Amino acid sequence: MRKWLPLTAVCLGTFMLLVDVTIVVVALPDMAGSLHTSFADLQWVMDLYALALAALLLGVGALADRIGHRRVYVAGLALFALASLACGLADGPAVLIAFRGVQGVGGAAMLATTTALIGRLYQGRDRGVAFGAWGAVSGAASAAGPVLGGLLTEHLDWRWIFFVNLPISVLAVVMTLKYVAALPGAPARRVDLPGTAAFTVAAGSATYALIKGSDLGWTSAPTLGLFALAAVALLAFVGVERRREQPLLDLALFRRGTFSGLMAAGVLLSVAAFSYLAYISLWLQSVKDMGPVTAGLACVPMSAAAFVVASLSGRFLHGVSPRWTIGSGMLLIGLGAFLQAVVDADADWLVLFPGLTVTGVGVGLTTPVLASTAMASVTPDRAGMASGAVNTARQLGNALGIAVLGVVFHAGLSGALADHGSAVADPSATADALAGGQAAAVAAHAGPGAGELVGEAFAAGLRQTFLVSGTLGVLGGLVALLLVRRPVTPAAPAVSGRPAAREAAARGSGAAAR
Structure with missing residues (x-):
């Protein structure tokens, strides 16, 4: 061991x-x-x-x-x-x-x-076993x-x-x-300072715009300015990378369908599988009166399924093409979201159990293979670049998912409240309050029957959120099935004087650091 x-x-x-x-x-x-x-x-x-x-x-x-x-x-x-x-x-x-x-x-x-x-x-x-364990922990x-x-x-x-x-x-x-x-x-590899600066500005400004867009307003000057800054920085990054002999990110990798498919799957994985968890927690705590610990435990079916499946997939699915593993995993993530879209005003957390479990199975299949396939698509000396790229895709996907699903959830709340006409004076403002965790205050202020109205509004918002998540999960599965193939690992450059030592270390010899 x-x-x-x-x-x-x-x-x-x-x-x-x-x-x-x-x-x-x-x-x-x-x-x-x-x-x-x-x-x-x-x-x-x-x-x-x-x-x-x-x-x-x-x-x-x-x-x-x-x-x-x-x-x-x-x-x-x-x-x-x-x-x-x-x-x-x-x-x-x-x-x-x-x-x-x-x-x-x-x-x-x-x-x-x-x-x-x-x-x-x-x-x-x-x-395969190692990436499976890593995916289970993740x-x-x-x-x-x-x-x-x-x-x-x-x-x-x-x-x-x-x-x-x-x-x-x-x-x-x-x-x-x-x-x-x-x-x-x-x-000998040079540090790509211009590329690093450009990408940091692009990723940072885009992420901040996505995080704060709903608060600042999606059409407000600060939000649009941040997106514009991200676009300019991204164009500058592409221009710099195309001229560098040793780029921060080798753009030629995106000419390969597999690498592009992996990046797209990384983004859509975070959006479809994790971004709606915040709204589930909000529903359970503010509408169903569950405590934070109990609400957190309601999501355990997903993490338990992901842990078990990721642990087993590395051992038993090592020889399966990543096309099928990632593709089927993303399709299951989409199916899990669709299964949760049956939530209604009278439902409790158990209605989410089947969908969360199926989503967890999809996460367990996808996560370790996504990382290992990205590693296999580059030489070992560029593993950090590949790792950074796929994890950046997932982090940007999380920010994008929270922003997009936040808009969808709010629209569902507002639409359900507007359907009740005079019962709600300002549906948009009331939706803002509900999305901010003030369900009890809204119900108390609105008077008799308000509790049922709040429950219906939350259910409508969640249903729309799950439907969008499911669609994006299925889209990720189709992209993976279409683009991802088993990569052929490029030959690693020789390390002068110590090829044997390096090979032994790469095989996990566990030797103490020299």
């Missing part, structure tokens, strides 16, 4: 950084009260972390290719731990928000290197955040959602230094 210790070290960091995407959700009200600030101001605690992840993944992945994936991974762990400590000790919102951004930088360093490390440490059937982490956040906040204090990262980080650093071989980077 010693050969799996490097995988354990990588999965520890993966679980921690992905849990921290959502662990703060249920703790924000307690943070606002403790730090004497508004809930809206503390939205930056979530937004800045997501912004750093989306903007920096590609650049950090390319840096890791140059100086070594293990070195960047360990640096990310250390920075993440220090930032977590600072967040837990924060005495004001500005300090908390600032170090949450630093946490995102550390998280980007880890996320950009985890799959690259796995791809270089394991070969053949072992690689799927479980996505739903574990709100549950862990609720437990820690309810029984200890909100600061413990950050303090809990410290022992995990220390263990991950120790195991990485002891069991993960230090494979050589490519120091």
